Amino acid sequence: MPNQLQRGKIDYTLIFIILLLAVISVFTLYTLDPYLKQIYPNTTYYIQQIIWYIGGSILIGIIMLVDYDKLRLVSWLFYGVGVLMLLMLYFHFPPGIAKEVNGAWGWFEFPVLGTLQPAEFMKVFLVIFLAHLMVTHNEKYPEHVLKTDLLLLAKIGLTSAIPIFFLIEQPDLGGVLVLIAITASMILVSGIKWRIILFIFGVSAGAILSVIGIYLAFPEQMGAFLQDAGLQHVQDRFQGWLSTDEYRQSGAYQLVRAMLAIGSGQLSGKGIGNFEMAFRIPEYHTDMIFTAIAEQFGFIGSSIVITIYFLLIYRLIFIAIKSKDPFGSYIITGLIGMFTFQVFQNIGMSIKLLPITGLPLPFISYGGSSTLTYMIAIGLVLNIYYRIKTYMFDES
Template sequence: MAEENTNSKIDYTLILIIIALAVISIFTLYTLHPYLIEKYPLSTYYMSQIKWYIVGTVAVVIIMFFDYDRLRQVSWAFYGLGVIALLMLYFHFPPGIADNVNGAWGWFQIPGFGSLQPAEFMKVFLIIFLAHIIVAHNEKYPEHTVKMDLWLLAKIGLSALVPIFFLTQQPDLGGVLVLTSITICMILVSGIKWRIIISILGGLLISVVSIVVIYISFPDQVNEFLYEKDLQHVGDRFNAWLNPDENSQGDAYQLLRAMLAIGSGQLSGKGVSDFEVAYKIPEYHTDFIFTSIAEQFGFIGSSIVITIYFLLIYRLIHIALKCNDPFGSYMITGIIGMFAFQVFQNIGMSIQLLPITGLPLPFISYGGSSTLTYMLAIGIVLNIYYHLKTYMFDES
């Protein structure tokens, strides 16, 4: 039998990647300060972002004191806490605390603390819970049959559908897509037979293509249906994506301004000293912060940011493959799905590759709840890496 060795260590490569993203975030927010202070005179966003990174770092240090396997024991508690928070927002409770921002009931305004967005934390809670479900199922049913795989698929699907339903009611389309991405990624590695997965993915692909074709063919009828179902915001964003020039003063305003800003950066950007916010993008510091980077540092700066994200995903995949514990591997897979989708979606919506969904750019966009959520996720990965078990004769 191979000899087991617990080789406790810190992944400094991953830490350096996060530090690089944090520096980019804080510096970009600092350069945006003259513009932001005109709209938000009482806020200093780069200082607030530093505060959230400090809080996130403390959270990471606390996580490192515990073995990540203990998360299995409290996975139900985390999941339940997240669902209860979303349920409270669904009923706009408590009054004065549950808050509507830009038409979405997705925040708690806590006196002395600030705003808190439960949907962000639900991402990590769902990852932990789904990892526990998959491990528990595979331990109980080691033999994979079609019946047992479908049962596992049902448990994963139902667990994800509960928070997804509440996010559709806020409404938070971006959050719905992230939870869906997390769920799909974890299903792919759950051990479910590939013929079942391919059948489901094929059905989803056909459904998506059908929806797009129907919308293009019958836009008026589809918009009327969405309006009746209180989903008009979905149709508006989709229409703005397909026909931005026709909605230049409406839902496509941000998109058109963002593309102008990105294009104006050209190869090397305008630079910091000559940078002026000429395009007045409403969410320059949050959802559209990538446009600021592209405008100031051009194609070169944008490429560096994308390369850093590539290194982040590559490093996470590397750790997941080295992990000999299924629970740890499943959690990292969910975290990969969360980061990869948000990076692709955020940058994609800034260049009209994808519709606008209001998702922040991980670690760079301003946001307390989002930054803390990402740091918690990285804390879990660092904890898993720290407790990696290696065996004699392992190639690694």
């Protein structure tokens, strides 16, 4: 048997990519500061973002101290804590701490410490637990037959359905879509036979197209149904996406202004800090921060940002393939699904490619819970890469 060697390498390429995104984030928030001060005079967001990045870097250092394989022993604990926090928000508990923002019960607000959004951390917790579940199942049933594949699919579906239910109830459509993207990406590499996966994805795509078709055919009835279900915000955004001109002062308000801002940037942008105050884009520093980049730096600046994200996803895929441990590969695959979907959805909704959902742009949008979550995710990837084992005569 060939001698086993320990790599023990730090992935400086990945660190450099995250550093670039951090610089873009802080700089963009700095240029937005005069605009944001008119709305939030007591908060300096770029300073707060620097603090979140420092905290995230400390978390990465802590994560690197522990072999990621030991997470299998406590994966159920992470998942349980995440579900418990969502359950507490479901019951608006504890009073005074559970907080409603824009009609959604999705935050805890602590004195001095600020707000915490459990849905963000639940993304990583779900990835870790699903990875453990898949490895355990495949160890127990090494031969994939229809019965064992359906059993694994049921386990994955039930595990994901619990947090998805609580996010629907908040309501948090963006968070629901991210958890679905994570689950779908991990199913693809779970070992389940492709004919089963294609059937499930085909049925899901058919159901989505059917719902859209029914909405277009019976808009009034579907609108009444969504209102009764407490999903009025979903209807408003969907209407704004399909009929932008008709709903430009309601459901399409944010979309219209985002498109105007992006269009005004043209090829090379209007210059640093040159924002058109008349656009008055809601959530300029969070969900709509891509419009601030496009307005200042135009198509060229936007393309550079997209290229950096492409390099990030490429690097994650490279590490997932290089890892010889299924648990590590499954974790990175789930994180790839998370990052890819959020980048595509956030930028897509800014240019009317997709309906608007409340999703931040990873590593660039302002946010404590989201930034810490992404840094934890990168800490896991760096941990996995550091502990990749190679064998003599392997290609390095």
